[in-house]
Amino acid sequence: MARWTRALVTGASSGIGREIALQLAADGSELVVVARDGDRLEALAAEVDVPCRVLVADLAEPNELSYVEDRLRDVPDPIDLLVNNAGLGFQGAFHELDLEREATVVDVNVVALHRLAHVAANQMAAAGHGGILNVSSMSGFMAAPGSATYSATKSFVTSLSEAMHGELEPLGVHVTALCPGFTRTEFQDRASYDISGIPDFAWQTAEEVAIAGLRGVAANRVIVVPGTTNRIGASLINALPGSARRFAVGRLAR
Ligand SMILES: NC(=O)c1ccc[n+]([C@@H]2O[C@H](COP(=O)([O-])OP(=O)(O)OC[C@H]3O[C@@H](n4cnc5c(N)ncnc54)[C@H](OP(=O)(O)O)[C@@H]3O)[C@@H](O)[C@H]2O)c1
DSSP states (O other), X not given: OOOOSEEEEETTTSHHHHHHHHHHHHTTOEEEEXXXXXXXXXXXXXXXXXXXXXXXXXXXXXXXXXXXXXXXXXXXXXXXXXXXXXXXXXXXXXXXXXXXXXXXXXXXXIIIXXXXXXXXXXXXXXXXXXXXXXXXXXXXXXXXXXXHHHHHHHHHHHHHHHHHXXXXXXXXXXXXXXXXXXXXXXXXXXXXXXOTTSOGGGOXXXXXXXXXXXXXXXXXXXXXXXXXXXXXXHHHHHHSOHHHHHHHHHHHHO
């Protein structure tokens, strides 16, 4: 794994983001960890053996997001790896879900990620070095009924990352989209997803996903789909023509 000097990880209070922060700390990177739950972030900071600064921020709130942007602009103490991991989604028919909650999904998964990626890319391009790991999802490969907003936000993340990768590669900056499938975290509970029908083999741990993402951005891979089952699934979905893909995804989403 590449040794990053200082990483900023959003959504580090639980799940994949927390695991990414732990892996980075084990590799000697200093940390800035961001989420709303300050107690959990403080507990993480106490657990690691590297300098770890806690930044409590609700990324759906423009004022709080701007503090995080400012931290990325802090040139004397530069961040050379941004992990845009914070994210959420809700299950249900788009027109029946609460509009304000759905708008929050767009605010965190798209608006915050987009702004932080822009600020970080600007700094890193000037420095001629850096990495941006955007946590997307397998959902970004499919327009899944029951997760319309979430799937659309993750398509955005994968597409943005792919284009940024091409622009920034010649400038020495790595950009990678990490596209996990089912990962055991708090995500499904928070999203009210019914996971009863998902077989054990389909699941990965947050640690497996975190390691795959960090290896991917170190190697400057454009898209990382962690796990053999997910890679086979992604290849099949991407190979199907539109109508067959919609049929298959519709069956899976039931
Ligand atoms: N688990 C899966 O199956 C799966 C699959 C594919 C992709 N992903 C993606 O992986 C990423 C991490 O999710 P996870 O599975 O680790 O879920 P998780 O355990 O629920 O973690 C989500 C993280 O995002 C943070 N977050 C949520 N809303 C926020 C807000 N408004 N402001 C700041 N931070 C916020 C949470 O922190 P606070 O609550 O403390 O703010 C938490 O640290 C997400 O982008 C998700 O879409 C997950």
